[in-house]
Amino acid sequence: MAEITMREAISQALWEEMERDERVFIMGEEVGLWGGTYAVTRNFYDHFGAERVRDTPIAEGVIVGAANGAAMAGLRPVAELMTINFAFLAMDQIVNGSAKIRAMFGGQFTVPIVIRAVGGGGRQLGATHSQTPDVVFAHFPGMKVIAPGTPYDAKGLLKAAIRTDDPVLFIENATMYQSKGEVPDGDYVEPIGVSKVQREGSDVTIITYSKGLQLSLQAAEELSSEGIEAQIIDLRSLRPLDLGPAIESLKQTNRAVIVEEGWRSYGVGAEVAARLYEEAFDYIDSPLKRVAQVEVPLPYNRELEQMALPQIGDIVKAVREVL
Amino acid sequence: MEAQEDLQLNLNEESLLEMYGLIVLSRRLDERTWVLHRQGKIAFHISGIGHEAAQVGAAMALRRGQDWVVPYYRDLAMMLALGLTPKEFMLGVMGKKGEPSSGARQMPSHWSIRRMNVVSHSSPVATQTPHASGIGLAIKMRGDDAIVLTSIGEGATSQGAWYEAVNWAAIHKLPVVFMVENNLYAISVRQDRQMAVEHVADKAAGLGLPGVTVDGLDALAVHRAISEAAARARAGDGPTLVEAMVQRMTPHSSDDDDRSYRPRAELEALKAQDPVRLQRDKLMDMGLLSEQAETEVQERAAAQVEEAIKFAASAPYPEVSEASYPVYAGDRADG
Numbered sequence: 001m002a003e004i005t006m007r008e009a010i011s012q013a014l015w016e017e018m019e020r021d022e023r024v025f026i027m028g029e030e031v032g033l034w035g036g037t038y039a040v041t042r043n044f045y046d047h048f049g050a051e052r053v054r055d056t057p058i059a060e061g062v063i064v065g066a067a068n069g070a071a072m073a074g075l076r077p078v079a080e081l082m083t084i085n086f087a088f089l090a091m092d093q094i095v096n097g098s099a100k101i102r103a104m105f106g107g108q109f110t111v112p113i114v115i116r117a118v119g120g121g122g123r124q125l126g127a128t129h130s131q132t133p134d135v136v137f138a139h140f141p142g143m144k145v146i147a148p149g150t151p152y153d154a155k156g157l158l159k160a161a162i163r164t165d166d167p168v169l170f171i172e173n174a175t176m177y178q179s180k181g182e183v184p185d186g187d188y189v190e191p192i193g194v195s196k197v198q199r200e201g202s203d204v205t206i207i208t209y210s211k212g213l214q215l216s217l218q219a220a221e222e223l224s225s226e227g228i229e230a231q232i233i234d235l236r237s238l239r240p241l242d243l244g245p246a247i248e249s250l251k252q253t254n255r256a257v258i259v260e261e262g263w264r265s266y267g268v269g270a271e272v273a274a275r276l277y278e279e280a281f282d283y284i285d286s287p288l289k290r291v292a293q294v295e296v297p298l299p300y301n302r303e304l305e306q307m308a309l310p311q312i313g314d315i316v317k318a319v320r321e322v323l
Numbered sequence: 324m325e326a327q328e329d330l331q332l333n334l335n336e337e338s339l340l341e342m343y344g345l346i347v348l349s350r351r352l353d354e355r356t357w358v359l360h361r362q363g364k365i366a367f368h369i370s371g372i373g374h375e376a377a378q379v380g381a382a383m384a385l386r387r388g389q390d391w392v393v394p395y396y397r398d399l400a401m402m403l404a405l406g407l408t409p410k411e412f413m414l415g416v417m418g419k420k421g422e423p424s425s426g427a428r429q430m431p432s433h434w435s436i437r438r439m440n441v442v443s444h445s446s447p448v449a450t451q452t453p454h455a456s457g458i459g460l461a462i463k464m465r466g467d468d469a470i471v472l473t474s475i476g477e478g479a480t481s482q483g484a485w486y487e488a489v490n491w492a493a494i495h496k497l498p499v500v501f502m503v504e505n506n507l508y509a510i511s512v513r514q515d516r517q518m519a520v521e522h523v524a525d526k527a528a529g530l531g532l533p534g535v536t537v538d539g540l541d542a543l544a545v546h547r548a549i550s551e552a553a554a555r556a557r558a559g560d561g562p563t564l565v566e567a568m569v570q571r572m573t574p575h576s577s578d579d580d581d582r583s584y585r586p587r588a589e590l591e592a593l594k595a596q597d598p599v600r601l602q603r604d605k606l607m608d609m610g611l612l613s614e615q616a617e618t619e620v621q622e623r624a625a626a627q628v629e630e631a632i633k634f635a636a637s638a639p640y641p642e643v644s645e646a647s648y649p650v651y652a653g654d655r656a657d658g
Contacts, residue, residue: 025464051464056491057487057490057491057494059487059490059491061453061483061484061487061488062453062456062484062487062488062490062491064453065450065452065453065454065456065457065484065487065488066453066454066456066457066460066488066491067457068453068454068457069393069453069454069455069456069457069458069459069460069461070457070458070460070461070464071457072442072454072457072458073391073457073458073461073462073465074461074465075460075461075464075465077457092445092447092450092484093450093453093484096445096446096447096450097445097450097454100445101442101445102649102650102651102652103428103648103649103650104425104428104429104433104435104445105424105425105428105429105435105442106423106424106425106426106428106435106649107648107649107654108435108436108437108442109435109437109442110652141650142650142651144651164652165652166651166652
């Protein structure tokens with residue numbers, strides 16, 4: 001085991017998969033010579049060469065579109081979008097291409113691509129560079145949407161994403177590249193679509209993922225000092241969405257808070273709460289609470305931005321309310 | 324004269340007659356499908372009437388089954404030339420079980436047939452062009468001996484996706500032939516309201532690849548242009564834009580009524596330049612097609628069409644359960 005950053009974990013997964021399978025290659029803006037906007041592919045260009053670490057024009061539509069084509073023809077592209085906000089320029093290729101090609105053509109063609117995209121706010125990048133629109137992509141059958149909250153999961157899930165024959169959107173939170181965690185030496189793969197208990201507790205269930213996990217873990221420490229022990233369930237992937245561990249936890253706690261960085265309306269919390277009411281109504285003793293982003297385009301000013309983003313204090317408050 | 328050169332260089336008598344037979348077959352199949360729609364027997368048809376000669380000329384310039392083809396919805400004649408059968412087409416328009424493109428999941432004429440290396444777009448136009456560039460990239464990276472032909476209407480060359488994909492193929496000299504079937508209409512919008520250039524081929528200059536315009540009513544002219552473009556692609560010299568000037572002799576689709584935007588006289592005038600008749604006359608001039616042979620070609624096509632309709636009409640519909648797969652890799656495979 002070694003303690004490494006999220007950035008290193010993602011980088012290692014890519015490097016090891018490219019060493020393992022020569023069909024895997026990277027394409028995107030600034031991924032090659034420059035080493036990636038967030039330095040995830042630093043040194044890749046020198047090691048793997050320009051053919052497998054491909055700098056592209058500023059044209060998100062063809063980054064994903066050509067990746068779809070190359071995947072249909074037998075390669076396993078990893079297409080990098082500098083930010084998930086630019087994915088809207090590639091929306092048709094994701095929604096009508098990646099997600100649908102297998103079903104639409106009766107299984108004749110598969111699209112084993114990974115779209116890596118950086119998401120999330122908190123870096124003072126303004127309304128169109130700071131969104132957390134994860135649910136938009138999770139809406140579409142045919143896609144898999146992964147958003148890890150720890151280096152361990154980032155590495156194991158990215159490897160799984162590259163190996164699966166389905167198209168995957170892999171969302172990395174822009175503020176988490178430096179966060180550290182234990183990662184085993186050598187090759188390992190985490191299953192896609194299996195959520196995970198990240199903290200034990202028996203008083204309340206917190207269901208979250210990605211940046212929300214980091215915030216929830218800190219909120220849980222604060223609550224612990226008051227004698228409240230939260231069990232934290234990390235969804236890890238939004239599609240497929242696994243609520244098994246959350247329901248198991250609810251059977252014991254009977255209370256839950258759902259934490260996400262994106263907007264509340266039609267969000268992850270909405271989907272999770274609806275399913276918990278459908279599938280685990282008998283175990284719920286208090287109305288479920290959602291912690292999410294204030295519904296405004298995210299401001300640039302630091303104070304305004306932080307006001308709009310979910311904070312540790314919001315989670316603590318929501319937990320107290322459901323108890 | 325040029326036709327004689329083709330006869331000597333690329334195509335023998337037999338293949339010229341094969342081309343003509345495919346053009347006639349496509350026309351009969353297409354016309355009959357309009358009738359099925361008007362009779363309320365099918366839900367949707369999108370026509371290639373007026374495009375047939377260009378499509379067959381293009382397909383015959385490829386190594387069929389080895390090269391990749393990323394077509395669009397007007398390419399019935401091209402698909403027949405690549406090996407689609409009339410029965411398979413009829414299963415498609417009738418939405419029957421086992422339809423080869425999608426098992427009746429996708430709209431008709433969205434061709435995707437693995438055995439022919441054919442995969443098409445999702446319906447929004449020009450989305451196939453980035454796929455073609457990506458397939459070209461895969462061919463180049465794997466060192467495969469193949470090229471990609473992708474086709475599109477002139478209307479869709481207004482899309483950003485088209486520019487992005489052609490630009491990218493040009494940068495990397497990918498083995499792609501970008502064929503544009505220019506029928507002058509984007510549904511109801513005429514070419515002069517779609518672009519400021521005179522020819523779609525002119526757009527190639529801004530993207531750094533050769534662009535040529537050919538008479539798409541002449542199968543041999545298109546065959547020649549696509550053969551040259553394919554040879555460039557195969558030699559590693561990069562993509563070519565080939566614009567074939569064709570005619571749309573029908574409304575855009577069975578959901579369209581063109582009377583509001585297209586003068587009847589204009590349509591009437593097109594009949595004098597019907598590509599089926601032009602190919603027939605040419606073959607007769609060359610002494611390759613007798614009156615009797617012409618009658619046989621027509622009768623054979625008509626018989627194939629009727630047989631296909633009979634076959635598809637009696638075929639079963641998909642099971643309702645077939646709607647739920649194959650969405651993901653782990654799902655039950657389509658038998």
